Amino acid sequence: MTETKSLAQIELFADLDRETLDRLEARCRWRRYKANERILEYGSEAREVFFILEGSVHIVNTGLTGREVAFARILAGDCFGELSAIDGKPRSASAVAAEPAYVALLQAAEFHRLLEERVEVTFKVLFRLAQMVRAGDVRIMELSTLAATQRVYAELLRMAQPDAAVDGLWVVRPLPPLREIASRVSTTRETVARALSQLYADGLLRRKGRNLYLMDRDKLTGFLAASSGSKAT
């Protein structure tokens, strides 16, 4: 087991000198989580910030009805839990290990002290929060103006990356379980399946194992604007 007890790989701390890092590391608690283990519970009173050294984490929330809503997937090198550390309020969502994860926990008070001493870090946090607000805003827009099927398209476009080999071909790799896509765009597994089926039929999508190939990205993009409210103008 690697046990890389170093915060050097954490993006937020990229510019910190060795000494400060050492001090921070000394003040952290270190924990390992199994896949699917719950790291943090919605509404709880804990205030630590979490830094992911290995693995990745899902930020989710389940509505009164039991429906799961996914907020983000945080990868190694990144952090989560800053909100409560910043404003002192209960956790706004739950966190679950998406895979075995190794994590450093820093007390809110320590985090504050760090922010006071190192403006660079504070600015990075500011930037991060700004991105979160933006991401939330586009999600709200999508939920408000796009139909479920179109939101699935939008999510496909977000996930796809240009294929290394063929030019103009895009890939989603690995394709997550449909249930998860559903929870990201707030619909059901079945609706996602039907949306994909339709795209297979249209020849826009092709699947090979855990790889999903996007044959004509531009055409799919077109599907977003169209079909929803095409006023002839």
Place this chain on the structure above:
Amino acid sequence: MTETKSLAQIELFADLDRETLDRLEARCRWRRYKANERILEYGSEAREVFFILEGSVHIVNTGLTGREVAFARILAGDCFGELSAIDGKPRSASAVAAEPAYVALLQAAEFHRLLEERVEVTFKVLFRLAQMVRAGDVRIMELSTLAATQRVYAELLRMAQPDAAVDGLWVVRPLPPLREIASRVSTTRETVARALSQLYADGLLRRKGRNLYLMDRDKLTGFLAASSGSKAT
């Protein structure tokens, strides 16, 4: 005309000394907007921060389909436009004067300088952003797990304040146009009207001019959990 050219009343600057305030004021541009005048356009490249001295401002966004989505209402003493100033990206939404407004504009560069010099201000901004993220998250949850009618209920509960005279009575005052409520919870004017009608019929709501009385707040709260996914347990 009052022309209160002072930033002293701005919450963000509450703790600043007179000297710093003077310097800031000297660097601001000052502008007056008529009601419904557009202050700032989605996607635009401007990077100023706006401080509202008089009046109030709607932050909105209109989807491709033409549907209006309301994000926030900013009151005098508060600010908007920080996102772009912080991350340098295009504006994430538009701003429209909700009533005649008097506003101070500060260049992003000046804003940055301020943040570097006065950590207290930076922390306030951090806090604000955290609240924004939280607000976005609950909105996403509502859009994902509540039906349109229930979202209207939720918005009513948010708007209502305890009545000064009668104990246990709550008031929404003034009741905004239904179209606006609709745009806050992402539904249509008609659906809001129908939801209210139902509540009038149930005796939960009573209207007098621009005042809307909430006769039984607890019962309405109950409507949120119920009806949507009541699994008999």
Place this chain on the structure above:
DNA sequence: AAGGATATGTGATGGCCGTCACTTAAATTT
């Protein structure tokens, strides 16, 4: 007081999609 703009109540209609119910296919375990 009249007239126009804006706001509100309500019916009718139809499509989207959430829910239920299975079947089939993969993936994982024993």
Place this chain on the structure above:
DNA sequence: AAATTTAAGTGACGGCCATCACATATCCTT
């Protein structure tokens, strides 16, 4: 390889609510 769990397609059905269409009502202006 068989068995068990998990994932993925797909049909049927029905309810919610967006849309269209009017009928008031209320507010604001002149």
